[in-house]
Amino acid sequence: MANILEVKDVHVSFLEERRTIFDKRNRIEVLKGINMTIGEGEIVGLVGESGCGKSTLAKVILGLIKPDSGEVIHGSVHPQMIFQDPYSSLNPSKTVRFILEEPLKNMTDAGPEERLKKATERLKQAGLDEKYLTHKPSELSGGQRQRVCIAESLMMDPKLLIADEPVSALDVTIQAQILKLLDDLQENLGLSILFISHDLRVVYQLCDRVMVMRGGLIVEEGEIDEVYRNPKHEYTKQLLIASGII
Amino acid sequence: MLLHVEDLNIEFHDHIIPETVVYDFDLDMEEGEIVGLVGESGSGKSMSALAIAGLLSRHDAKKRGSIVFEGIDILNCPRETLRGLQGDEISMIFQEPMTSLNPVKKIGWQVEEAMRIHRQATPEQRKARAIEVLTHVDLPDPERVYNSYPHQLSGGMRQRVMIAAAMINTPKLLIADEPTTALDVTVQAEIVKLLKRINKQHKTAILFISHDLSLIRQLCQRVLVMKGGYVVESGPVEEIFESPKEEYTRHLIESIPKVEL
Amino acid sequence: MKKIKNRDFNFIVGLILAMIVIIPALIGTVWTPYDTEAMNSSLKLAGSSLSHPFGCDNFGRDILSRIMSGSSTTLLIGIGTVFIGAVAGTLIGALTGYYGGLVDDIFMRFNDVMFSFPSLLLALVFVAVMGSGRIQLLLALGLAFIPSYVRIVRAEYVRARNLDYVKSAKLAGASDMRVMFVHILPNILKVLMNSILIGFNNAVLAEAGLSFLGIGVQPPAASLGRMLADSQTYLFNRPGIAIAPGLTLIIMVLGISLVGKSKTITEI
Numbered sequence: 001m002a003n004i005l006e007v008k009d010v011h012v013s014f015l016e017e018r019r020t021i022f023d024k025r026n027r028i029e030v031l032k033g034i035n036m037t038i039g040e041g042e043i044v045g046l047v048g049e050s051g052c053g054k055s056t057l058a059k060v061i062l063g064l065i066k067p068d069s070g071e072v073i074h075g076s077v078h079p080q081m082i083f084q085d086p087y088s089s090l091n092p093s094k095t096v097r098f099i100l101e102e103p104l105k106n107m108t109d110a111g112p113e114e115r116l117k118k119a120t121e122r123l124k125q126a127g128l129d130e131k132y133l134t135h136k137p138s139e140l141s142g143g144q145r146q147r148v149c150i151a152e153s154l155m156m157d158p159k160l161l162i163a164d165e166p167v168s169a170l171d172v173t174i175q176a177q178i179l180k181l182l183d184d185l186q187e188n189l190g191l192s193i194l195f196i197s198h199d200l201r202v203v204y205q206l207c208d209r210v211m212v213m214r215g216g217l218i219v220e221e222g223e224i225d226e227v228y229r230n231p232k233h234e235y236t237k238q239l240l241i242a243s244g245i246i
Numbered sequence: 247m248l249l250h251v252e253d254l255n256i257e258f259h260d261h262i263i264p265e266t267v268v269y270d271f272d273l274d275m276e277e278g279e280i281v282g283l284v285g286e287s288g289s290g291k292s293m294s295a296l297a298i299a300g301l302l303s304r305h306d307a308k309k310r311g312s313i314v315f316e317g318i319d320i321l322n323c324p325r326e327t328l329r330g331l332q333g334d335e336i337s338m339i340f341q342e343p344m345t346s347l348n349p350v351k352k353i354g355w356q357v358e359e360a361m362r363i364h365r366q367a368t369p370e371q372r373k374a375r376a377i378e379v380l381t382h383v384d385l386p387d388p389e390r391v392y393n394s395y396p397h398q399l400s401g402g403m404r405q406r407v408m409i410a411a412a413m414i415n416t417p418k419l420l421i422a423d424e425p426t427t428a429l430d431v432t433v434q435a436e437i438v439k440l441l442k443r444i445n446k447q448h449k450t451a452i453l454f455i456s457h458d459l460s461l462i463r464q465l466c467q468r469v470l471v472m473k474g475g476y477v478v479e480s481g482p483v484e485e486i487f488e489s490p491k492e493e494y495t496r497h498l499i500e501s502i503p504k505v506e507l
Numbered sequence: 508m509k510k511i512k513n514r515d516f517n518f519i520v521g522l523i524l525a526m527i528v529i530i531p532a533l534i535g536t537v538w539t540p541y542d543t544e545a546m547n548s549s550l551k552l553a554g555s556s557l558s559h560p561f562g563c564d565n566f567g568r569d570i571l572s573r574i575m576s577g578s579s580t581t582l583l584i585g586i587g588t589v590f591i592g593a594v595a596g597t598l599i600g601a602l603t604g605y606y607g608g609l610v611d612d613i614f615m616r617f618n619d620v621m622f623s624f625p626s627l628l629l630a631l632v633f634v635a636v637m638g639s640g641r642i643q644l645l646l647a648l649g650l651a652f653i654p655s656y657v658r659i660v661r662a663e664y665v666r667a668r669n670l671d672y673v674k675s676a677k678l679a680g681a682s683d684m685r686v687m688f689v690h691i692l693p694n695i696l697k698v699l700m701n702s703i704l705i706g707f708n709n710a711v712l713a714e715a716g717l718s719f720l721g722i723g724v725q726p727p728a729a730s731l732g733r734m735l736a737d738s739q740t741y742l743f744n745r746p747g748i749a750i751a752p753g754l755t756l757i758i759m760v761l762g763i764s765l766v767g768k769s770k771t772i773t774e775i
Contacts, residue, residue, distance in 0.1 A: 172502060173498065200505035205505075
């Protein structure tokens, strides 16, 4: 299995926010040497609690943050992201059509008909009727918005999708639908997905492999059944107990 | 009986067309009982809870039916009587521990507030009681927490502070509106444990509102399932899990991600 | 321009009111019933008549003609000021708010310094440096109003730059300029529109104040502020001289406010 993503010994630190110009700014280490790989067509779960650095890792992979040291090697171009809150991740003043066509406008020389055709196709794949093309995000429900986000992330035919808590803001029945959609897309399009979540049950439902992150380090990783059955690290055990799994 | 709600209807008038958000809501709670209220966003569960706590003002919403708490009619009693109950006999905690604490006041002051209003006590007595409840909710170093500001605490600690503030007058009814939704899973489990202990030690009845059926199963004895403003099913938790009668309840249970090892 | 929203009375009424003033003002730039500066001592303080519907002022000049030309001056100064202030303020506010960092720090401290002077005083200083006259007044007021727009726009950009839709626009390959002006700007239009309206009203009032102090529009040229200032000596024996330009000002400001607050403009 070829690797779609390789992260080698990535370190990231931030300077503290300054309140006045005389404050001393301390460096806070957020990622302390992350190593990971994602294979083609694999769905990998990344679990950990808030502040463990999982969202920072996602931004590093996407190139939104430059790591202090280490490297990120992509086996594909244009990895895309799905965000947690479908209410803030869609521009409220644009139509669904504008949002979907935006990547094509910026990164390809596709003409208007071609863009519209692709937008319609992707929207349908995400399970929404093409009539929603002319809608604004405020006219859509949370689940519908998340489908638009998924359609948007597919516009550039990415090989790798990073989903940062994509279902934790949704109701449980909608959550199940979106998980099903992600699973189907993985199968039909051969996507690889890095699925970030704090919910171990959701991760179990979707992922093949899981990585447990704490304090900027990956403390445990492995096949999902193996990790859930025989957690090696004390922290993994705590998480599983708290979720009522063991 | 501690709480008796019958035929509660809540209607909003902020648009030109009145909009009913809760229909014919019935609920009976005994002292020391934990009842779960489950439903998805927009099901009317939070509105029902706000009405029971007496927090839906007469300007915002029109309410019909009756809410009787220990013989007092919450919907029609004078403002003064209601204020005497709130924070003393009835307390409420909310989902977002970030916004439900005042950012510019020290924790100690906020925890003491309900006691300052309802009880005659010297500042020393108040502080002693505040430290006591802060210890009781398992906050490490309560003396330090007492003197800190909300932003110096983590989300889990803030939710414990909220519980401490709600418990300072040992209320008979605690309404918890999604108190663990914004928290990490390990913290979530601890808060549920804490609520269980409070219920056992003080015989405080808890109305626990959540969208998460698995949490309700861990904590509650009885559950009401709401959808679109109606209670579609209610009964003992285990019974509803084993043999749900309504299609919607079954759908909710099936939507919980299963882990079979 | 998009369609007028259904039953948007604010927009329709506002537009009608604004047009009552704007159309005569536009005509006034090319034609007025009488010469606006011709004095006629026999018509001094004359009441309204068929030939002079609003009467004449203390120099016997036709008030209708002076309002027509004066409101075009006032409109020009109001719109021009807001335009300079809003465009420059949006540019600076967007850049500093979006990028942050050292440039932001320096700009904002500079802005704070500018803010510590009343904008009327700033305008006074600019006029003193550049000399008085219509264009100079417009520039002076425009410059003096920039800091308030910078502050509003910057705050909105600081808030917006951390929202997920901005990240998602970056992932869609949009350049910084595109993110700033195509993605974010439409979302802050509502806030900006409100400050533009307040700014317009403030500019009109500032023009009146400066003209009153004698450093705005120079006599004998007319502006609504100038006319109001001149009329106050006769407020009790000939209130008509004050009422006509005053009403014009009220109708204009009210009409433009209504349009600006209407659903058609603010709902994106």
